[in-house]
Amino acid sequence: MTAPADLSSRPDTDRAIRLWLLAVAALVFAMVVVGGATRLTDSGLSITEWKPVTGALPPLTAAQWAEEFAKYRASPQYQAINQGMSLGDFQFIYWWEWGHRFLGRLVGAAMLLPWLYFVARGRMSARLAAGTFAIGLLMGLQGFVGWLMVASGLRPGMVYVAPLKLMFHLSLACLIFALLVWTALRLMPERRREPVSDAVRRGGIAVLAVLALQIALGALVAGNKAGMRFNDWPLMDGALVPPMAVLFDKPSVFEAFIDSLALVQFNHRLVAYGLLGLALWHLLAARGTAYGKGATVLFGLIAAQAVIGIVTLMLVVPLWAGLLHQGFAVLVLGHALSHVFALTRAPRIAGLPAGRAVPAE
Known part of the structure; x- marks a missing residue:
């Protein structure tokens, strides 16, 4: 044979x-x-x-x-x-x-x-x-x-x-x-790929999905020029959560989610924290596997993007920082796509404990 x-x-x-x-x-x-x-x-x-x-x-x-x-x-x-x-x-x-x-x-x-x-x-x-x-x-x-x-x-x-x-x-x-x-x-x-657990695969897809949402929310911040306001961090105008009257300062809830300077920035911050936490969980789940390096790089890029975003906000969006923040987001997206592509093309091992390596056949 x-x-x-x-x-x-x-x-x-x-x-x-x-x-x-x-x-x-x-x-x-x-x-x-x-x-x-x-x-x-x-x-x-x-x-x-x-x-x-x-x-x-x-x-x-x-x-x-x-x-x-x-x-x-x-x-x-x-x-x-x-x-x-x-x-x-x-x-x-x-x-x-x-x-x-x-x-x-x-x-x-x-x-x-x-x-x-x-x-x-x-x-x-x-x-x-x-x-x-x-x-x-x-x-x-x-x-x-x-x-x-x-x-x-x-x-x-x-x-x-x-x-x-x-x-x-x-x-x-x-x-x-x-x-x-x-x-x-x-x-x-085509090349051989190491098997991957469902947990790691789904975690990578989840990071990609939330990253896409975060980029869309960033566009709302940019469109409202919301980065020119609330330029302290981690607080917003001295508060961890701005008053409801500030967040929902539009005639309807829908308009507030689209046009409120405070709410669009607050949502962008919250999803950034969630994305960072999700990327960290994915890194820990993938450690020890063939996909741990990709997950580590993904977390590092997302963390760097978070730092760039904070600096951009606190400097009141100078041109160089705003361009770096927007361009780097697309680079993070590119790596996330490559990482998820590898995960979705890998053989599926249902029920494999997250973080456990699978020996090559």
């Missing part, structure tokens, strides 16, 4: 496609960071029209700059906050928003053109072609969602984008990033 072939020795026929997907994921990461800079510099409403094709070109003449500036001067944000802004100041915020939109177009091209090449050459199965095409459709939807978000800030009486739309915009970006990374991981050459 012959021994089974070493799975790791199989030819890596999907390497080019995997590298393409990871490169697009890196562009999505860059777009999330630039989007954070656009938000932190209050640049997101500087371009008041959505022109997917002709908008790719920025103003090139003095007359074109004057026309764009006139459109911005008619916006509620300019009239309420930025009256008297110079053309140079306008150009600063315009370039941030234009760069964000340009990156979106670049991401779309980086997804579509190689996809057409791989399909034409027969390099992708029908299932993979359909899956990657669906990711491309989500990218198109993301562009439309981005415009709906900007449009919400151009309505009369609004000076910033709606926080709920910002949350959806960032969450969709993270979903696209996750699908790209997950699909690339599925194209890795």
Whole structure:
């Protein structure tokens, strides 16, 4: 009876496609960071029209700059906050928003053109072609969602984008990033994996789910500029739990969960503590197994992100700290996806005590 072939020795026929997907994921990461800079510099409403094709070109003449500036001067944000802004100041915020939109177009091209090449050459199965095409459709939807978000800030009486739309915009970006990374991981050459207990597997999935929730809650904090308030820690304005009248200072409970500066920050803090505790429990459950290292790195990244968040808050969200906090969140998400992928591909040993190693077969 012959021994089974070493799975790791199989030819890596999907390497080019995997590298393409990871490169697009890196562009999505860059777009999330630039989007954070656009938000932190209050640049997101500087371009008041959505022109997917002709908008790719920025103003090139003095007359074109004057026309764009006139459109911005008619916006509620300019009239309420930025009256008297110079053309140079306008150009600063315009370039941030234009760069964000340009990156979106670049991401779309980086997804579509190689996809057409791989399909034409027969390099992708029908299932993979359909899956990657669906990711491309989500990218198109993301562009439309981005415009709906900007449009919400151009309505009369609004000076910033709606926080709920910002949350959806960032969450969709993270979903696209996750699908790209997950699909690339599925194209890795098969290899033997150590068995894993259900407790460790479910713990890793739970950490990933709560991490996704925490990123969404962070978008609500950003959308409300709640990081500019309650800048002490571990207390909030000197209290462990702010008064109910401060937390629920909106006409309805739903509005408070979306728009209350105190409540959105308080929820972000509470889920951060829960995520840190859950990651620690997962680390302890996975110790001594083949997945202990991944769990340890995951806990370390989440702990580092918590420290970055506290520093960002106490410094009242300087640009560098805000960008670090948002970008690092996506990096944590990337490792969490890789860790959970390994757990879900491992053989299942039902009832195996958490923390007990399984010898290789």
